[in-house]
Amino acid sequence: MKEFIIEPLSKQFATQVQEKIDNKIKPLGALGRLEEIALQIATIQQTLTPALQKPYVLVFAGDHGIAVERVSAYPQEVTAQMVLSFVRGKAAINVFCQQHHLNLKVIDAGVAADFPKDLPIVHAKIAKGTRNFLYEPAMTQQEMEQAIQTGSELVKEIHKEGCNVVGFGEMGIANTSSASAIMSVITKQPVEVCVGRGTGLNDEQYRHKIEVLRKALLHHQLSSNDPFEVLRIYGGYEIAMMCGAMLQAAALRMLILVDGFISSIAFLIAYKSNPYIRNYAIFCHTSAEQGHLKLLEYMQARPILQLGMRLGEGSACAIAYPVVESAVRFLNEMASFEEAGVSNRQNIESDSCL
């Protein structure tokens, strides 16, 4: 299994960045979360003048054996059809990436269809969909390791191109089932807390999804000790590849933008294997998918946006990107009190209070 070395961030350097933030012409702390984001990015990059370079959104696509159990409102073919839509530039993630000038790469991690060789995606298919985890492990150890390795190689490539910020999205019918099962085992929460309606199940379908997942959890009787074993049993190729890519991004001191429920599950596995990765991540939104809020709380994550979105594809990474950009901009471009000749004295009348 590939080892990733992720460095903790320097507290000493963070103090210097905080000083720079506090000297900007504004009341102390007045830029709220933007200040925390600026502090995080500057500390990751170890510079008082950080920059976001060649931003990418990576969308990992894969199919799931569990889809035959009717746990999604949509058929499996939609995964491949959406990959083609990404290539045509007409899906939600295309629109938002174009809006904010983000580079987009679509990766076939394990879609259950044959794509033409010249289709402009990354052809990294591990297999045509995972196995049905209601009866058997979703993937073999070798498949999982190959997915993690491929994700890592991909991030090394974009890093070589000069990228230092990367958003993680996915496409895979039934992958909220996979994510819910993983969450239940790792966070030790009852499955019904971790399961949502995904693409839009009705009440009866939703009850059925919970029942299928309950049976699958009973079948494997897994303890939560090894996050990669949980990934192997219940995961998807796109989730495993995303996890490897996230770990590599942190190892290269890149900024990680986490999307919704499924992206956060890939991150959870990475985090459980190496807690330092937490310092390199920004959580872009709280998905409306039930389970996501509890998962974020479990990782003590405070996302940027809350728009009632439940799409995936990396859509929230693209939408939150300008907020992240504003954080970097104020740190670089705002004047300090000294530069602007603004008084930095606060009216604290200590005499009269005492």
Ligand SMILES: Cc1cc2ncn([C@H]3O[C@H](COP(=O)(O)O)[C@@H](O)[C@H]3O)c2cc1C
């Ligand atoms: C047209 C369409 C576009 C999507 N884009 C993302 N997803 C999202 O929905 C799927 C997960 O939900 P479930 O587990 O219920 O299948 C994933 O593919 C996810 O990325 C989509 C789903 C559909 C139908």
Ligand SMILES: O=C(O)c1cccnc1
């Ligand atoms: O939050 C997500 O990532 C999500 C939610 C529902 C369906 N697909 C993805």
